[in-house]
Amino acid sequence: MDKKERKKLFKEAMGMELRQNRKSYRVYLVLRAIVIAVLVRQAFLGNFENVFMCALTLALFMIPSFIQVKYRVEIPAVLEIIILMFIFSAEILGEVNEFYIKIPYWDTILHTLNGFLAAAIGFSLVNLLNENKSLSFNLSPFFVAVVAFCFSMTIGVLWEFFEFFMDTYFGMDMQKDTIIHSINSVLLNPSGRNTPFRIRGITSTTVNSVELGIDGYLDIGLIDTMKDLFVNFIGAVVFSVIGYFYIKNKGKSCFAPNFIPSPKDEHDDFLTKLKNTAVTNNDDCESSEKSEVNENK
Numbered sequence: 001m002d003k004k005e006r007k008k009l010f011k012e013a014m015g016m017e018l019r020q021n022r023k024s025y026r027v028y029l030v031l032r033a034i035v036i037a038v039l040v041r042q043a044f045l046g047n048f049e050n051v052f053m054c055a056l057t058l059a060l061f062m063i064p065s066f067i068q069v070k071y072r073v074e075i076p077a078v079l080e081i082i083i084l085m086f087i088f089s090a091e092i093l094g095e096v097n098e099f100y101i102k103i104p105y106w107d108t109i110l111h112t113l114n115g116f117l118a119a120a121i122g123f124s125l126v127n128l129l130n131e132n133k134s135l136s137f138n139l140s141p142f143f144v145a146v147v148a149f150c151f152s153m154t155i156g157v158l159w160e161f162f163e164f165f166m167d168t169y170f171g172m173d174m175q176k177d178t179i180i181h182s183i184n185s186v187l188l189n190p191s192g193r194n195t196p197f198r199i200r201g202i203t204s205t206t207v208n209s210v211e212l213g214i215d216g217y218l219d220i221g222l223i224d225t226m227k228d229l230f231v232n233f234i235g236a237v238v239f240s241v242i243g244y245f246y247i248k249n250k251g252k253s254c255f256a257p258n259f260i261p262s263p264k265d266e267h268d269d270f271l272t273k274l275k276n277t278a279v280t281n282n283d284d285c286e287s288s289e290k291s292e293v294n295e296n297k
Contacts (some may be wrong), residue, residue, distance in 0.1 A: 010069060014271040018268075024077045032061060036058070056091065057087060057091040063083070064083055072264045074264050076258050107224075111235075115153075118151060120239050120260065121151070122148040141248045152240075154231065154233075156232035160175075161267070163221075176221070178213050180223070183201050184198050202216050248262065
């Protein structure tokens, strides 16, 4: 089987994966239609940065199906729908429609959900290894929960690194500013000592003799970063606790399985089934060709 045929089978398997669950597939179709409509509108308006964001969103929508086919894991329909909604909320609502500015705590909600989802992914990675009979793992529920928590926090930290990098080198403002009314600074201490100098009751800020028109001091990103990490921490803790009791009770839960991927069984492994069918068809063709050659002889 050549590379071109393997790509064709992989693409076909992803299509089958998308259509496997009716609920998640319907959500996918609705969100995809909305994104395409937004993309067309933004193109007409000449907002090509938003056009790129829409195209990126359409590509990100394929991630759950890609992971399921590539790594032969089954993502629960509930988790798949949440992932699709998260991508849509972050990119289309948050960035294109500016919900990050228009809706209070929009960014906070998404970062909390991100911490929860990242913990679910980290938990699943370790749990899949723990349940693999060919490997000699026997990890305690507490250890798996801790790994899930650490995985989620690592993802959160890496994202904040990315925001800082984009703000510093590409002139973005991903680390949103916060208006505060008091600061503590060693640098501003008039005596030059290593003692914080406190300025209270700040009601305005002037930069290069220009009044910024804000009623306080402008914190450039630190508070936003720490707030994002804190709510990520909350989301990670919540799922880690859920995961702990899930393993502790040996999978007896109505809630946790909706967020924990599991190994695919043979019936749902579409890529393997397609490959086996293709090999069988090729073998049949070769046998038929040999029979024809023998008959001609």
